[in-house]
Amino acid sequence: MMSPKRTKYRKAFKGRIHGKAKGGSSLNFGAFGLKAMEPGRLTARQIEAARRAVTRHMKRTGRVWIRIFPDVPVSTKPAEVRMGSGKGTPEFWMARVKPGRIMFEIDGVTKEVANESLTLAAAKLPIKTRIVTRLGEGS
Numbered sequence: 001m002m003s004p005k006r007t008k009y010r011k012a013f014k015g016r017i018h019g020k021a022k023g024g025s026s027l028n029f030g031a032f033g034l035k036a037m038e039p040g041r042l043t044a045r046q047i048e049a050a051r052r053a054v055t056r057h058m059k060r061t062g063r064v065w066i067r068i069f070p071d072v073p074v075s076t077k078p079a080e081v082r083m084g085s086g087k088g089t090p091e092f093w094m095a096r097v098k099p100g101r102i103m104f105e106i107d108g109v110t111k112e113v114a115n116e117s118l119t120l121a122a123a124k125l126p127i128k129t130r131i132v133t134r135l136g137e138g139s
Contacts, residue, residue, distance in 0.1 A: 002070050003044060007073070010073065012073050024067055030063065030107035030134075032105065032133050033102045034102070034122060034129050034130075035132045036099055037099055037128040038099055041072075041095070041097070043093070047066065051104070051121070053124055054117045058117050061109060062107055064104065068097060071093065104121060
């Protein structure tokens with residue numbers, strides 16, 4: 001699973017995800033991509049599950065690029081703990097995703113295999129997505 005090697009701060013604010021993606025909204029590497037249509041938080045586990053679904057369906061042919069990285073720590077407190085006494089310990093990592101962001105790109109496979117594998121990946125993610133293709137590859 002993906003996580004940063006080191007961070008500047010151990011704990012982070014929850015924050016709000018608003019606005020559209022500033023960058024990473026067009027295909028740069030592959031011919032097919034999975035684009036986020038709504039804002040959300042994706043955990044490292046969800047990203048890894050989507051990646052596994054894609055690579056398994058493609059039978060390890062072609063190439064997969066992951067364009068998001070879980071760099072925000074999410075802290076939780078244990079169950080049945082009283083209010084107060086500070087913030088909990090960091091439990092997992094997540095990525096903030098804005099609408100329009102390309103999350104996965106694939107290349108080296110047919111259009112049918114690409115559509116099916118990206119559909120399987122989208123089923124693993126908690127946000128609405130759309131499959132996009134490079135111009136000239138069909139719709």
